[in-house]
Structures are given as C-alpha cells and as structure tokens.
Amino acid sequence: MTAQTLEKDIATRFSDAVTLDERAGYEGYIVKAEKLIEFATALRDDYGYDFLSSVTGVDYLPDNIMEVVYHAYQSTGGTALVFKVQTPRENAVVPSLVALYPGAALQEREAWDLLGIRFEGHPNLKRILMWEGFEGHPLRKDWKEAYHEDDLKPFKTRWPEGAIARSEDANVFDKNVAYPDGFNPEGWTPEGETALYAGMKEIEKSDGLQTDQIVVNMGPQHPSTHGVFRMVATLDGETVVKLEPVMGYLHRNHEKIGERNTYLMNIPFTDRLDYLSSMSNNFGYVLAVEKLLGDKSIIPERAEYIRVIMAEFTRISNHLFAIGTLLNDMGAYFTPMLYAIEERELILDIFEAASGSRMMCNYYRFGGLTRDLPPGVEEKMRELVFDRLPRKIDDLDKYLTENEIVRARCQGVGVLTPEEAIAYSAVGPVLRASGVPYDVRKADPYGIYDRFDFDVVVEYHGDVYDRYIVRLEEMRQSIRILKQALSDLPECDNCLGKPRYSMRVPAGEAYGRVEGPKGELGFYVVSDGGPNPWRYHVRAPSFINVTALSKMCEGDKVADAIIILGSLDIVLGETDR
Amino acid sequence: MYGKGILKGLGVTLKHLVDTYVDDIRWGKKRYHTEEGIAHRMSKDARGIFTVQYPEEKLPVPEEFRFVPILIYDENENGEIVHRCTSCGICSKVCPPQCIWIERSKDPKTGRPVPNPAAFSIDVDICMNCGLCAEFCPFDAIKMDHDYELAVYDRFANNIYDKNKLSRSADYYASIRPLNNELEEAARADKEAKKNAAKKKKTASG
Numbered sequence: 001m002t003a004q005t006l007e008k009d010i011a012t013r014f015s016d017a018v019t020l021d022e023r024a025g026y027e028g029y030i031v032k033a034e035k036l037i038e039f040a041t042a043l044r045d046d047y048g049y050d051f052l053s054s055v056t057g058v059d060y061l062p063d064n065i066m067e068v069v070y071h072a073y074q075s076t077g078g079t080a081l082v083f084k085v086q087t088p089r090e091n092a093v094v095p096s097l098v099a100l101y102p103g104a105a106l107q108e109r110e111a112w113d114l115l116g117i118r119f120e121g122h123p124n125l126k127r128i129l130m131w132e133g134f135e136g137h138p139l140r141k142d143w144k145e146a147y148h149e150d151d152l153k154p155f156k157t158r159w160p161e162g163a164i165a166r167s168e169d170a171n172v173f174d175k176n177v178a179y180p181d182g183f184n185p186e187g188w189t190p191e192g193e194t195a196l197y198a199g200m201k202e203i204e205k206s207d208g209l210q211t212d213q214i215v216v217n218m219g220p221q222h223p224s225t226h227g228v229f230r231m232v233a234t235l236d237g238e239t240v241v242k243l244e245p246v247m248g249y250l251h252r253n254h255e256k257i258g259e260r261n262t263y264l265m266n267i268p269f270t271d272r273l274d275y276l277s278s279m280s281n282n283f284g285y286v287l288a289v290e291k292l293l294g295d296k297s298i299i300p301e302r303a304e305y306i307r308v309i310m311a312e313f314t315r316i317s318n319h320l321f322a323i324g325t326l327l328n329d330m331g332a333y334f335t336p337m338l339y340a341i342e343e344r345e346l347i348l349d350i351f352e353a354a355s356g357s358r359m360m361c362n363y364y365r366f367g368g369l370t371r372d373l374p375p376g377v378e379e380k381m382r383e384l385v386f387d388r389l390p391r392k393i394d395d396l397d398k399y400l401t402e403n404e405i406v407r408a409r410c411q412g413v414g415v416l417t418p419e420e421a422i423a424y425s426a427v428g429p430v431l432r433a434s435g436v437p438y439d440v441r442k443a444d445p446y447g448i449y450d451r452f453d454f455d456v457v458v459e460y461h462g463d464v465y466d467r468y469i470v471r472l473e474e475m476r477q478s479i480r481i482l483k484q485a486l487s488d489l490p491e492c493d494n495c496l497g498k499p500r501y502s503m504r505v506p507a508g509e510a511y512g513r514v515e516g517p518k519g520e521l522g523f524y525v526v527s528d529g530g531p532n533p534w535r536y537h538v539r540a541p542s543f544i545n546v547t548a549l550s551k552m553c554e555g556d557k558v559a560d561a562i563i564i565l566g567s568l569d570i571v572l573g574e575t576d577r
Numbered sequence: 578m579y580g581k582g583i584l585k586g587l588g589v590t591l592k593h594l595v596d597t598y599v600d601d602i603r604w605g606k607k608r609y610h611t612e613e614g615i616a617h618r619m620s621k622d623a624r625g626i627f628t629v630q631y632p633e634e635k636l637p638v639p640e641e642f643r644f645v646p647i648l649i650y651d652e653n654e655n656g657e658i659v660h661r662c663t664s665c666g667i668c669s670k671v672c673p674p675q676c677i678w679i680e681r682s683k684d685p686k687t688g689r690p691v692p693n694p695a696a697f698s699i700d701v702d703i704c705m706n707c708g709l710c711a712e713f714c715p716f717d718a719i720k721m722d723h724d725y726e727l728a729v730y731d732r733f734a735n736n737i738y739d740k741n742k743l744s745r746s747a748d749y750y751a752s753i754r755p756l757n758n759e760l761e762e763a764a765r766a767d768k769e770a771k772k773n774a775a776k777k778k779k780t781a782s783g
Contacts, residue, residue: 153675154670154671154672155675158669158675159666159670159679159681160664160666161681162669162679162681164696166700261673265671268673268705268707335590339589339593345627346621349619349639352641353640354641355641356639356641356708356721357643360706362707362708370708371641374639383620383621384621387621398585402585403583403585403586404579404583407582501667501670501671501709501713
C-alpha cells in the first residue's frame with residue numbers, strides 16, 4: 001500500500017474521527033480520543049504498523065491543549081506513521097494503548113509522570129521517574145522548580161553585569177524541594193512501595209504443601225544493575241514469578257533542561273544520555289534538528305563520512321563494553337571485561353584526538369561537525385580498522401563464544417519471541433536476536449548509510465546467548481562499514497564551514513532517529529520558531545527495552561535475571577534521563 | 578569434547594599473559610616511565626597489558642583535548658598584559674550550564690562600555706568542559722586548557738575561577754595547541770592585512 005492510498009483509505013474509513021494534521025511543519029493525523037483504540041487496532045492489524053516506537057506528550061500551553069504523539073512503524077521497514085490525540089490540559093485523559101502495544105507501558109507512565117496525562121485503562125499508571133511525593137508534573141510548561149532562575153537560557157544575569165552567584169547558595173540542599181499541600185515528608189511512608197510489595201506477594205497452595213513466595217529487592221545499589229536500577233522480584237524458591245523494574249534514581253529531567261537550552265546547548269547534554277556512546281546520541285539529535293532546518297543544513301560530503309565512521313566506532317566500543325559487562329554479570333569477574341575494553345581504550349583515544357574528550361564527545365554540529373579530523377587521526381583509524389580490531393574481535397570470539405559455561409548460562413535464558421519483541425517495542429540487538437531483521441540503518445536509512453554494503457545481523461532464539469552473538473557479529477559488520485567509509489573518505493580542506501551559535505529554526509516538528517548501539521534512538525523536537533525548542537523528547541532505547549524485562553525474566557532463575565538485564569545492555573544515564 | 582571451549586578460551590588468556598611478558602622483555606626498562614614506552618602502549622602494536630601507572634606515568638593528551646576554559650592574554654612591547662577578551666558575552670551566551678559570568682567595564686568619564694572585562698568568573702564545578710565557549714569566541718580569547726588535575730580540598734573556596742586565575746599567556750596557549758595557534762595567527766594576520774588594505778583604500782580615495 002503506497003502512502004497515498006493509505007492516506008485515502010484512512011480518510012474514508014475514519015472520516016469522522018481522523019483529520020490530517022495541517023499545522024505548518026507538522027505531519028500525520030489527529031485522532032479523536034474516543035476513536036483512538038479503533039484507529040490503532042486498524043493500524044496494527046490492517047495496515048501493518050505493528051511497531052509502536054515512541055509515545056510522548058507535548059504541552060501546548062498557549063492553546064490549552066495537551067497532545068499525545070505516537071510514532072508507529074512497520075516492522076518490515078519504512079517511514080513513520082505519526083498520529084496524535086489532543087486533550088484539554090486541565091483534565092488530560094487519553095485511552096491507553098497498552099493492550100494493543102505493550103511497548104507503550106513504560107512510555108505512558110512516563111507521560112503521566114512528567115506531563116500529567118492520564119491513560120485510561122493502563123494497568124499500572126504510577127509515577128515512574130519521579131517519586132510519589134513529588135508535586136506537579138515537571139514537563140508542563142507552567143511548572144517551575146524551586147528557586148527557578150529564568151525560563152530560558154541564556155540567563156540575563158550572566159552578562160553584562162555578571163554578578164556571580166553560586167547555585168548552591170540559591171538552591172540550598174534539603175530546602176530546594178516543594179511538596180504537595182498537606183504533605184509531610186517526615187511521616188510519609190511510600191505508598192507505592194507498600195503497594196508494590198503487597199501486589200507482588202501471593203501465597204500459593206499447591207499439592208498440599210504450603211509454600212510462601214518471597215519478595216527480593218535487587219539494587220538500586222548493586223554492581224550487577226549497571227548503575228542505580230532496582231528490580232523487585234517475587235520468587236518461588238529460586239524461580240522468578242514476577243519482576244518489576246524500578247527506576248528514576250538518576251533522573252535529572254533531561255527534557256526540561258533541553259527545553260530551556262538553546263538548540264546548540266543541547267548537543268553536549270545528549271552526550272550525557274548514554275554516556276558510552278555519545279557520538280551516536282549527537283548524531284540522532286543533530287538529525288532531528290537538521291530535519292527542522294530543512295535545506296538550510298547541507299552537510300559536506302566529508303562530514304557525512306566522518307559521522308558514519310564515528311558512529312560505527314561508537315557501536316564497536318559500546319558492544320565491547322556490553323559483552324564485557326555481560327561476562328561480569330555471569331561472575332567471570334573482570335578478565336573478559338578488561339580484555340574487551342582494552343580495544344575500547346584505543347577507540348576512545350581516537351575520539352579524544354578528534355573531539356577533545358573521550359566520552360563526552362560533543363562532536364557533531366548542525367550541518368557538519370565541530371572540526372575536521374586532526375592530522376594523524378585518520379592513520380590511527382586505518383590501523384585499528386584494517387589491522388587490530390578484526391584480530392581482537394576474533395580473539396574475543398574464540399575466548400567466549402564456545403565456552404561451555406557461557407553457553408550453559410545464556411542459552412535458552414530470557415527468551416523473547418519475535419512477536420513479543422515487536423509488541424514490546426524492543427529495539428536494537430534485543431529485537432534482532434529475536435529474529436526480527438530490523439535495523440534503522442537499513443529500514444529507514446539516514447545520513448549516507450544507503451551507500452554502504454553491510455548485513456543486518458539476525459539470530460533466531462531470542463535468548464541471552466543470541467543477543468551476545470548479535471553484538472559480536474555487529475562489530476564485524478561495523479568493521480565492514482568502516483573499511484568502506486575509510487576507503488571512500490573524500491579529501492576536502494576546511495570545508496566544514498563555521499557553525500553558528502544562534503539560528504532560526506522554523507516552527508514545526510521533527511523526529512530524528514538513528515540506530516544507536518543500543519537500538520533505535522529517537523529525538524522528537526518541536527520548534528515554535530524561537531531560539532529554544534518548545535518540546536524536546538528522547539526516545540531512549542535503554543528505557544523502552546526495559547519494558548520487556550519482566551516478560552523475559554518470568555520463569556527463569558533469580559541469578560538469570562541479572563544476566564538478562566545485562567543482555568539488555570542498558571545505561572542508566574539514558575534509562576532515567 | 579566437553580570443556581573444549583573453555584580450554585580454547587584459556588588459551589587466549591595464556592597468550593595474553595605471555596604477550597605481556599614478551600613485550601616486557603623485548604622493551605626492557607623502556608616500556609615503563611618513558612615517552613617512547615607510553616607511545617608504544619597506546620599504539621596498535623601494544624600487546625598484553627597496556628595499563629598506565631598513573632600518576633607516575635601520564636598519557637600525553639592530544640592537541641584538541643579540552644578541559645576547563647582559560648583566558649588568553651598577549652603582552653605588548655612594554656610588557657603590559659593585554660587580554661584578548663572584549664567582554665562581548667558570546668561565551669556566556671552559548672555556555673550550556675551557564676557558568677560564565679562577565680562584567681563589562683565602563684569608561685569612567687563617558688560611561689560607555691570598554692572592550693575589556695572588569696570581571697570574568699567561571700564556576701568550574703558547573704562547567705561541563707564542552708568547549709562551546711572556545712569554539713564560538715570570535716577573538717581567540719577563551720580556549721580550553723590541557724591541565725586536568727584540578728582536585729582541591731575545599732571546592733567552595735577554590736572552584737570559582739576569577740579573571741586572574743583563568744589567565745594564561747599566548748605563549749602557553751601556543752605550547753599546548755601549536756597547530757591551532759598557527760592557523761589562528763595566520764587568520765588574524767590575514768584579517769589585519771585586509772583591514773589595513775581597506776583603510777589605505779579609504780584614505781587614498783578620501
């Protein structure tokens with residue numbers, strides 16, 4: 001079905017419920033709330049848009065409207081179908097799509113938490129990133145933090161008067177929290193916690209033996225959780241009956257910060273999302289803004305190549321880290337980990353030489369890059385790509401792949417079927433290990449990825465072992481791309497131009513997505529024509545992949561829950577944002 | 578045979594161990610605490626363990642490496658310090674965490690702004706080392722430093738850097754970023770030449 005026939009079909013079939021979004025710079029459909037379920041069912045079952053990638057909200061304060069934005073894709077590839085539901089701000093209620101697309105579960109909770117949109121029919125609509133005693137919904141445009149300095153950056157006090165004030169003095173620790181009316185933080189017991197435990201505890205009587213299930217807290221302070229992440233598991237003996245992820249310990253409201261920043265200021269902030277792959281984060285964000293800028297951002301050929309090269313190096317370094325930590329989670333403490341990240345070290349040297357920083361790269365700019373590769377870097381890249389890395393990846397393969405303990409621990413553990421993987425909006429290696437050959441680089445190419453010859457790595461068992469294999473093979477595919485890109489890298493002197501620090505971004509919306517090392521990383525940016533984005537949303541793969549965690553852990557042993565989490569490869573900077 | 582995979586894997590570990598000693602023997606004392614040895618351990622030919630014994634050994638930082646900003650000053654013929662900064666405020670406007678405070682100085686007679694900052698402070702606790710200030714400074718006045726050892730015992734007393742503490746000479750800058758400095762000097766000379774040519778034209782015609 002082509003785009004035109006689809007549009008016509010939808011227009012005739014839902015003539016009373018669906019209208020085209022005709023605001024300048026916007027795309028997709030506006031659906032009436034009461035018809036949303038019907039429309040989404042048709043999308044999924046009749047039109048093949050079975051993959052709901054992103055769910056988020058936008059607060060249009062001047063129009064007094066709260067809008068929920070959905071981005072749906074076909075799991076066979078292609079561009080997005082965007083649909084929106086509008087609801088009044090005061091009583092924002094939208095039907096939940098969790099029954100149709102389970103992958104919306106955590107995202108709807110997030111929209112409730114941060115924007116105060118209630119999703120009717122959501123099985124567990126609780127706060128997710130903020131705590132229960134938090135007042136208000138911080139992403140609403142009229143919400144202001146305690147000791148709010150100014151709405152938008154740059155702040156007026158910095159220049160030309162420049163009276164320095166330390167933020168700690170204005171923002172005194174322990175006194176910078178606002179509570180809801182009548183809330184007493186001292187006498188408060190976390191309601192959510194009691195409910196969480198009570199809801200999970202079930203006493204079961206089976207074959208005359210009375211057994212008691214126990215609830216075990218894993219994390220938030222535990223090395224195996226890769227950061228501050230908590231899993232509450234109900235166990236029957238050693239078997240996980242139910243598992244609930246709890247997150248938000250590292251939450252800093254990245255999106256609110258992003259909406260107060262100018263467009264340019266957001267680039268270094270994206271480094272801090274998934275801090276193991278900052279180059280890819282930069283890439284996704286600049287793509288989204290470049291979409292908004294339209295023809296004004298023509299990217300020089302050499303910059304396009306360097307972007308791909310950096311993104312692929314990032315993928316290799318991230319996958320090395322993921323494999324290393326997975327082995328750590330299995331109890332093979334640190335030898336495999338250190339072997340894996342030795343090579344990462346050399347890749348970081350390249351990032352440092354090019355961008356100035358090993359991890360917080362801040363290298364991409366709208367319409368290009370910060371700077372061309374300094375002398376000697378290209379040579380170093382060639383040495384790694386054509387000589388050292390392939391050798392070392394083979395070594396790692398030899399070291400781990402056939403290891404009987406690795407296989408015993410990983411095979412058949414944490415299985416996710418292809419249908420489940422799509423339904424749960426899983427992305428990246430998790431999706432591909434479940435037998436779904438979906439890779440944004442092929443499915444909806446961006447940059448110059450359509451010029452390179454590479455394969456989408458797919459495995460079919462959907463278990464932890466296959467996720468490991470997918471990562472290992474993807475590194476080899478990245479080497480393939482890197483070899484081509486480095487061979488074709490065009491020469492060009494000083495052609496990156498001088499990026500501007502302030503620019504006019506036309507009003508409208510844009511969704512830029514890249515295949516980051518962890519999966520589809522999307523940035524939804526709404527511009528109102530001003531110097532700061534009106535809405536800035538990150539579709540974080542580490543966050544949305546967690547949706548399927550409970551499903552994968554159920555029925556497995558408690559020790560397996562650790563490696564299942566390890567195989568998801570989450571980074572808490574991105575999960576909690 | 579069960580256990581073959583493990584044995585193969587242990588072979589890799591053994592090779593890594595042997596590699597380390599082979600490299601140690603081949604390089605002898607040169608492998609550690611010498612520039613050459615560190616460069617070797619950072620190269621593609623590094624074998625075995627290539628950890629660096631910090632702080633006895635330090636990795637050389639590349640030219641583009643960036644850590645907190647510094648203010649560059651030139652010295653004129655009389656040995657007076659002339660700051661390049663004109664207090665235009667671009668750096669404080671692009672700064673993502675907004676950690677740069679600039680106070681513009683005014684001519685005491687006319688009350689009009691003078692292109693020289695009266696005060697310039699950076700809260701290095703807040704600075705995220707992104708380098709945008711240096712990237713967008715039109716006067717090559719603010720640059721990123723290479724010194725990354727900033728630990729102090731009391732951050733409240735030490736970590737707001739004032740103009741004095743931020744200032745570095747142009748020579749220092751040239752020593753940490755020789756290539757960039759060369760390019761910028763050429764660009765400045767070019768600009769100056771153009772300006773002079775335009776001036777000459779103007780006086781000639783006028």
